[in-house]
Amino acid sequence: MRADPKDQQRLLDVQAIDTALQQLAHRKKNLPELAEIAGLIKVIGALEDERARAEVHVDDLDRDIAKFEREVDAVRQRRNRDNERLVDGRLPARELTALEHEVVSLTRRQSELEDAELELMEKREAAQAALDSVDTKIASTRERREATEAKRDLTLNEIAKEEEWKITSRRPLIADLPADLVELYDKIREQSGGLGAALVRHGQCGGCRLELYGADRARVRSAAADEVVRCEECRRIMVRTAESGL
Structure with a gap:
């Protein structure tokens, strides 16, 4: 799947809201x-x-x-x-x-x-x-x-x-994003305990907190900017930015 890099980064804003909603639900229950x-x-x-x-x-x-x-x-x-x-x-x-x-x-x-x-x-x-x-x-x-x-x-x-x-x-954030990207994100989020997209920071997946090494690191680094890359370990969408350290 391909999506504009800016749309992929907007997923992090959606994820932040969804994480906050999840925390509110947990707080309400407990x-x-x-x-x-x-x-x-x-x-x-x-x-x-x-x-x-x-x-x-x-x-x-x-x-x-x-x-x-x-x-x-x-x-x-x-x-x-x-x-x-x-x-x-x-x-x-x-x-x-x-x-x-x-x-x-x-x-x-x-x-x-x-x-x-x-x-x-x-x-x-x-x-x-x-x-x-x-x-x-x-x-x-x-x-x-x-x-x-x-x-x-x-x-x-x-x-x-x-x-x-x-x-x-x-x-409005969801409305501005491609439907197929949102559908993938929601599916992963449902399967992964509420986290569907995570920032890659300093060569580390923000979803499973594992360092990217060798071929996996090269795969992510060489992927086109508009390619939706997923972590081989946790299968979450890995959003790349200037601080990804790849």
Whole structure:
């Protein structure tokens, strides 16, 4: 293939833009915010699991406390009825004695139930504090996630603008170049990790960074100025200029 040397050199301008676009795409894919957001999502998930367990614990304690309250209330009502019967005093002495023993027993039972209920209430207070702590952590982590997402969106917007500017700059360059040269360049670039054309500098291929020696150097040196020369090693288009050192 043949192409005007100036068109071949313009390929380097196109390549510079394509390299910049490739770098922008890599940056967009590997933003530190993406990894941070993924980590925060995992943390939030773990905290929500912890919150679910803490909430179940609080609900269990509430149920147990309610049960104790019902038992205390039942004992209290029975003791009050027995006290009223004692105050009335119209029962036989034997029954009054038995009733007195029952009141003592009920009083002791009420005290035991109230102590147990108080212990549960203290546990419930600690469980609620743990639940509140998890809620605080979840809220804080969500705020961090939202802030990181906002930072990510801002960076992505900046990258998108830069990409748009690069693409806009590329169009007129491509339009001025021969279609077959552009087609070859794009094909090589796709096959070679994004680099389709490289400058030969000081006898070295800019694509694979290998020195040109012997017959290969002579081949490149003797090629016509308008001949599109490709590297024998990396197969990229080698653009020759005054600094090629051939």
